[in-house]
Amino acid sequence: MGAQELLLLAVFLYVAGAVAALIFNGSGKFANYLTGLSAFAASLAGIASALLVLTAGAGFRLDAPGWIPFTRFTLEVDQLSAFMVLVISFLVAAVSLYSLSYLDEYTRKNPGVLGFFINIFIASMILVVTVGNGFYFLIFWEIMTLVSYFLVVYEQNREALRAGFLYFLVAHAGAALIMLSFIILFLTTGSFDFAVFRTAKLTPVLSSVLFVLAFVGFSAKAGAVPLHFWLPEAHSVAPSNVSALLSGVMIKTAIYGIIRVCMDFLGAGDWWWGFLVLLIGIVSAVLGMIYALTQHDLKRLLAFSSIENIGIILMGVGVGMLGLALNKPLLVGLGLLAGLYHLLNHATFKGLLFLGAGSVIYRAHTRNLEELGGLAKVMPLTAFIFLVGATSIAAIPPLNGFVSKWFVYQSLFTLGIEGGFADKVFVPLFAMLLAMTGALTAMCFVKAYGTTFTGSFRSDHAEKAREVPFPMLLGKAILGLGCLVFGLGAPLIAPRIVAVVAGLLDTPAVPVSAAFFVFPGDAAQAALSTPLVAVLLIGFLVLPLLLLVLYGGAGVGSRLDATPWACGYRYIPQMTYSSHAFAQPLQIIFRPFYLFSATLQEFGLTAGAYFSTRVAYLVQVEDMWEKFIGRPLARGVQGLGSLIQFLQMGNVRLYCTYIIVALVILLVTIRL
Amino acid sequence: MFDAKLLLIGFLQALFVLLLAPFFAGLSRVLRAKMHSRKGPPLFQYYYDIIKLMKRQEVRPAQATWVFRATPYIIMVSTLLIATLIPMWVLQSPFGIIGDMILVIYLFAMVRFFLAVSGFDSGSGFAQIGVARELALGILVEPTIMLVLFIVALFAGSTNLGAMSEMIALGKISYATPAIWLGMAAFAVATFIETGKLPFDLAEAEQEVQEGPLTEYSGPGLALVKWGLFMKQVVVASLFVAIFFPFGSAVVPGFLGVLGAAVLFFLKLICYYVILAVVENSVARLTLFGSPRITWVALGIALLSFVFYLVQI
Structure with a gap:
């Protein structure tokens, strides 16, 4: 089978699995197996298809007959699409194996419906990154958003519904802007085909407007x-296997969109485009991590760290766009290499960490870091794999997170040398902030691992936990292995990604690797060899052992x-540092970002003769972004909704009038 | 690509750091005693301590897992790797082909990360206080280190540590440049913090939090983790000396040249430790929330150096 058939097979399997799961909704576990196994088979087909395209270096195009006059259904898989299909399918392979056991939690909560949504969600993501027509892109984009909305609110509790609403709102506000940009492209070119979009002749102003939209x-x-602000809410309330997909790959489809529209369609733009992307990237990276550190809910912490990583990916993309604007192929290659490599890596370790968090919830039934602790004793394998993910995300060499961060630093450095004066002004500052983000990440994931898995049990839930079933371990182990392989295999992977970039933008491929080494275009500038770092780290073990x-x-x-030593007192688990205490220094150092308030309240109750009053210490950390952007947005939409509510009175005669009015308007416009 | 001589030098540098780390730690202890008008321990006391500890039985808390046991080794191997990357004796990074300054910065992060995880793993409250402080300090100091190294790297046109020290040694980057000496000042403060000496002795504050992350270590584990941290101090000092004072390092790796350079480097390190001792003994420990003031000043100096770098162009 060729790449095309495999891709179609993959989509077919997802959809077939989805429908089958829905049919067998009543049969509990069987529906779960249908979901998981069909997704696993489909992901293998997807991986095979993507690898065929990537190794052959040439994509394919599939045209379907047009049902709608102004558009036609086209699948257009170039190297970038294939790369995205590969990333999605890789994560899906691990998640679907994991789901085989994890979905046991949902056997009484309509497992077939959940399975249907999950598989349709994956299929829509695959189609979003492979479709070659703007109209269908928007349709699949919308399906992806809707289905993921249903997944977010699947638990049907207050928290989930609130998160879902926020997500729905922001996703649609974004979709409206994307739609507008595609419509403008349609109006200027007369077609929705991506191939035509590429050749669009746009005035610089229009081009910039499209970029911003x-x-x-x-x-x-x-x-x-x-x-x-929607992301931490939505990603933390969804079932954990879905969270892994949301954080691991769904938000990356937006990166794909940015690359596709802003670089592929619009081509070289103004200098400030790339700079804006870079700036948003570093701001997201720093703030995402500052907020992640103060979370006390394991999944919210991971979700905030996704914001940080999206920021790092955007930094790479931003350097690439600057390179395009400055006409420096080296910068384009390095920037996009850094961005796409980090995209792959983040899908791997964030998927792994969410699956780890899911395992913790599966056994301990809580996400609250204050109630976890000591799980490494009862879930040693889960703990180990989670630690691998934590070290990867903290960019500890020689794992994969380090490699892509290294490329981000190198692309910034190259920008500092090759770029204009403004680049030179900002690049070292960005590198400095990125270093700070790195240190924050290390602290955050020490906290995540430390408060969850080490020390003493802080609640009964934690004490009763035991290791998760084999499929869940297997799913995580695949991703853990990915962290290692994508790190050590950098000299093999980096040139492949560079080939993707070169194929996308028709630029010469930047040399980035030789033998065991990777380097940013020029080996004199810097070189890195993760395999040798690993060999030396292991080799040096000889000395302490000797x-x-x-x-x-x-x-x-x-x-x-x-017990650990406690200054002569009896040791109790409450003596260990809690998640709050651990993050407290940061809340003080970075106070302005938190809207942090601490108050002492006196209850006025007496407790014993010596203590006259009882006081409570209240700490509140508020997300200023949600307060100043999220809530006004939500209020505005609700206000607008109630303003136009009069249109929808529930009166059938009124609706008939609407239909007639619409018909008349249509007839008149067609006549004209 | 591999140069056998350079590889050998790299390994010798690692051995140099391994073998002399307790000496330098002892030196700073002796200097401290002298400044207090005490007699102080023998210069080689730490060697005796370590050897004795190695023979002792190891007592571990029941909460601890394998991370706690593996951390001493991880600290040691990563500092050994850093030692091979720093251009101590020659004007090239001996293992420069496997990594650059970014690798070095993240290897330091690796030491910090695992020390922190092991502190958590021990289940001791003291260890965890120390860990939280260590990591918070890391957040304050890493931006300064990155910014200064990034500026020097931009001058040198390469992030390879060897290229950076070569540029300074050959006078291609002049000391007269304010960017360089300001950067040097900021970096000096940063290295003080990284060595964990007073006034930044927050994480392992002996009198306060019982040596922080080391609280629960004993026997061979304690010996190795202490040794590893002494080595970390030496490599931090070496990084500073190698980049900003590379004079006398061998340009071509020949036997005599390298030997001379090694002796010279040893003397430079002693100078660094003497200065460190003077500072250490003339200040009191900062509180955790007092230290940001100093680190922001360091960052400010680094930013100033950056401004001068920009003006040069």
């Missing part, structure tokens, strides 16, 4: 600051102490 529209979906053999006492061994 598309960028703002897509960045709302990507969760970039300042339109990020010292132990030489000087260590024979046979004294080690013994376990019942």
Whole structure:
């Protein structure tokens, strides 16, 4: 089978699995297996198809007969699409195996419906990144948003409904802007085909307008600051396997959109385009992490860190766009390489971390970090794999997160050398902020791992937990292996991604690797060899071991102490640092970003003779973005809704009048 | 691409750091005693301590998992790798082909990350206080380190540490440039914080939080983790000295040249430790929320250096 048939097969399997799951909704576990196995098979077909396209270096195009006069259904898979299909399918492969057991939680909550939504959601993402026509792109985009909305509100509790509403609102505000940009392209070119969009002759002003519309529209979906406030809400309330897909790949389809529209269609633009993307990127990275640190809900923490990573990806894309504007192929190649590499890596480790969080919830039934703790003793494998994900995301060499961050730094550095004066002014500052983000990430994931898995059990839930079933471990292990392979395999992967970029923009491929090394275009500027870093790190183990053999006492061994030392007092688990306490220094250092308020309330009750009053310490951390952007937006939409409510009175005769009026208007316009 | 001589130098540098780290730690302890008009311990006391600790039985808290046991080794191997990357004796980064300054910065992050995870893993409240402080300091100091190194790298046109020190050694980047000496000042403050000496002795504050992340270590584990942290101090000092004072390092890796450079480098490190001791003993420990003031000043100096870098162009 060729790449085309495989891709169609994949889509068919997703849809067939979805329908089958819906049919067998009543049969509990069977529906779960249908969902999981069909998605797994489909993801394998998707991976095969994408690999065929990527190795052959040439894509394909499938035209379907047009049902609608002004548009036709086209699948157009170039290397970028294939890359996205690969990333989505890879994560889906792991998530679908994981779901086989994880969905047990939902066997009584309409498993078939959940399975239907999940599979349709995945299929719509695959179609969004492969479709070659603006009209159908918008349709699939909308299906993706709607289906993911249903997944977000699946738990049907107050929290989920609120999150879903916010998500629905922002996603549609973004979709409206994207729609507007496509309509403008349609009006100027007379076609919805991407192939025609590419050749559009646009005035610079119109081009800039399109850029702003598309960028703002897509960045709302990507969760970039300042339109990020929906993301932590939505990603934390969805079922964890869905969260992995939402954070791992759905927000990346928006990155795909940005690259497709702002670079592929519009081509080289003004300097400020790339700069805006870069700026939004670094702001998202810093703020996302600052907020992530103060979360006490494991999944919200992970969701906030997705904002950070989207920021890092946008930084790479921004450098690429600057390169396009400055006509420097080296910058284009490096920037997009950094962005796309981080996109792949983030899908891997964030998927892994969400699946890890799902495992914790599956066993301990809480997401609250204050109630977890000590799980590494009862879930050692989950803990280990989670730690791999945490080290990757904290960019610890030689794992994958480090490699892509290295490329981001290198692309910034190259921009600092090759760019204009304004670039030179900002690039070192961005690098500095990125370093700060790195340190924040390390702290955040030490907290995430530490408060969840180490120390003592802080609640009964945690104590009763045990290791998760094999399929859930397998799903995570695949991604954990991915973290290692995408890190050590950098010299093989980086040139492939560069080929994707070169194919997309018709630029010469930037040399980035030789033998075991990667380098940013020029080996004299810098070089990195993750395989050798790994070899040396392991090799140097000889020295401390040798010292132990030489000087260590024979046979004294080690013994376990019942509890850690507590200054002579009896040790209790409450003595360990809680998630609040851990983040407190940061709340003080970065106070302006938090709208942080702490008050001491006196209850006026007496508690014993010596303590006259009882006081309570209230800490409130508010997201200023939601307060100043999210809530006004929600209020505005609700206000607008009630304003035009009079149109919809529930009166059938009135509706008939509407239909007639619409008909008349249509007839008149066609006549004209 | 591989140069056998350079590789050998890299390994020798790692050995140099490994073997002399307790000496430098002892030196700073002796200097401290002298400034207090005390006699102080012998110069090699830390070697005796470490060897003795290695023979002792290890006691671990029941909460701890494998991370707690693996961390001493992780700290040691990552500092050894950093030692091979820093151009200590020659004007090239001996293992420059496997990584650059960004790798070095993230290897430091690796040390910090695992030390922090192991502190959490021990289940001790003291360790966790130390960990939170260590990481918060990291957030304050890493931007300064990155900014200064980035500016020097922009001058040198390469993020390879060897290229950076070569540019300064050959006078292609002049000391007269305010960007360089301001950067040097900011970096000096940053290295003080990274070495964990007073006034920034927050994470392992002995009198206050019982050596922080090290609280629960004992026996061979404590020996290795202490040794690893001494080594970290030496590599941090080496990074500063190698980049900003590369004079006398061998241009071509020959036997005599490298030997001379190694001796010279040893002396430079001693100078650094003497200055460190003077500072350390003339200040009191900062509180956690007092330290940002100093680190923001360091960052401010780094930004000033950056402004001068811009004006040059």
